[in-house]
Amino acid sequence: MEDICFCFLWIVRCELMFMLLLSGHSEGLQVIGGRVTVVQGATVTLPCQLTDSKETLKQILWQRSTRGRPFRDNFFIILEKNGKYPIELTDDRFRFVGNFTEKNGSLQLSNASLMDEGSYSCIFLLLESGNHKTEVSLNLLVPPVTSLKNESVVLGSEEVLLATCTAAAARPPGEVRWVTGNAKVRVTTNSTRHDNDTTTTKSSLFGVPTRDLDGQLIQCVVSSVALDTDKFQPFFLQLFFSPSNVRIIESSDDSLLCISEARPEPTFKWTRSGLALPLSGVRAEGAQLKFLSRSLDLKGLYHCEVSNLYGRQSAQVFVHVLSVSPLSLVIGWSLFGLLLLLLIVEALTCFRFGFLKRRRTSKGFQLLRAHPKKNQDQQLQKGWTKVKVIFEKKVNGSTESGVEQSE
Structure with a gap:
């Protein structure tokens, strides 16, 4: 009976010693993971590093629980002999970029999508102390799909929709703003959240389509942490x-x-x-x-x-069509000018002759204005007196003078 008790105590002591040895080996051991962020479509490295351990490494196992695969599963394993072995051969976007000897189990994911977002577990299997794991959280940024719709605006006097700028399916939501200069416009913005946790933001530009707006330079600017730089979409506002x-x-x-x-x-x-x-x-x-x-x-x-x-x-x-050649037109205008000149000369001549004739006649005539009298005859009542015309004429070489009464 004493021998049996002694053997049992010895076994317990050995187990305690073994546990203490394992504790000594694993003390200070650390598996480093972390949180990484990547833009959709880019390449990202999932870090996993075992430090402060001299134990023999048997394998590295990766597990995941993502949007596309909500139930945790094993998807990649790296063994000591053949270096690497992906369990799911269909997804060749994952590649081992670590070093088995240096206990670096990092993976590289190319063309990351929103369905890859989630939690990844990196597990090291050590010969002496067993499994040691860390968690790597992958966060996805989705850049907005930008678009600008310029409305066909007709000239008028009432406020209408001029343009709509959209930042679609972004994560986090994109910011939309307008650069309008001195244009008198009004802006409205609304957002819609989708089932995949992305957001679409629409901004609408309103204004009265007057001549002042025609030809104005308008810019839609979209900002997002998923974009390296802001996206500018300029256009000239054209009214129809x-x-x-x-x-x-x-x-x-x-x-x-x-x-x-x-x-x-x-x-x-x-x-x-x-x-x-x-x-x-x-x-x-x-x-x-x-x-x-x-x-x-x-x-x-x-x-x-x-x-x-x-x-x-x-x-x-x-x-009006003139069936003449250009040369005939020139000749016609020349003849017309010559005729006009002759008419002007003739008019001037007639004017001069009439003027001289009146001067000569004024020496032999004398017009007297008189007031009518009661005892004058009917002819004198018209307001004119009789006029004496003094004339001279030559008869047989001699000169005769006389006076003739005339009305």
Whole structure:
């Protein structure tokens, strides 16, 4: 009986000694992991390092519990003999980048996605002391998908939506702001959170589409910790309007040009009032109407209609055609100028002759204004007195003088 008790005590003592030895070997041992953050689509290293241990390492095992795989499973193992052995061969994005001899069990993950976010366990199996593990937390940043929608804004006097800037599916949410200069606008922003913990932020720009806004430089700026730099999306605000100020001008000696203000670019249609547009005599090329000849049958009232998606307006002009050559026109104008000069000379001559005649006549006539009297005859009551005309004439070489009464 005493022998049995002695043997039992010896076994217990040996077990205690073994446990003390293991405790001595594992004292100071440390497995280093950590928390890492990566942008979606990038490459990240999951650190795992065993320090202060001289024990023999048998294997390194990795486990994970992620968004895509919520139940913890073994997915990668590194053995002493063959160096590495991924349990799940289908996921070749993981690669062993550590050193087995140096007890470095780090893994590299390429093309990280939001489904990879979660907790990773790195477990070292030592020959003497067994398993030692650490946790590595992987955090994913998702950069926003940015977009800008510029609305088709028609010139008007009421507030309308000008543009919408979106930072979609970001984690954490992206920030959207506008750079508008002196433009008088209003901004509204709203956010929507999705099931995968990403957020879409939309910012809308409102304003009254007046001429002052047309051509203004507007910028949408998106900021996020998942972006290296802010994303700028500039655009010029263009307002659309129907054709206005339509007019027809003569662009050359043989063509007309139809001018208008419109956005978007309008189309031009030439017609002739009451008659078909001559196919052989004129050619319409957009805003230009070119006359190919000077035929008299080309004359008439021509219309230019300008139209786009938002309206139409027209102008008209009457075309007179002179079937003459430019040289004939020069000769005609020269003859007209010569005739005009002769008329001016003749008019001046007549004026001079009439002036001299009046001067000579004034010596033989004397007009007297008188007031009528009661006893004068009916002729004198008209307000004029009798006038004596003094004349001289020669008869047979002699001069005769006389006085003749005249009314």
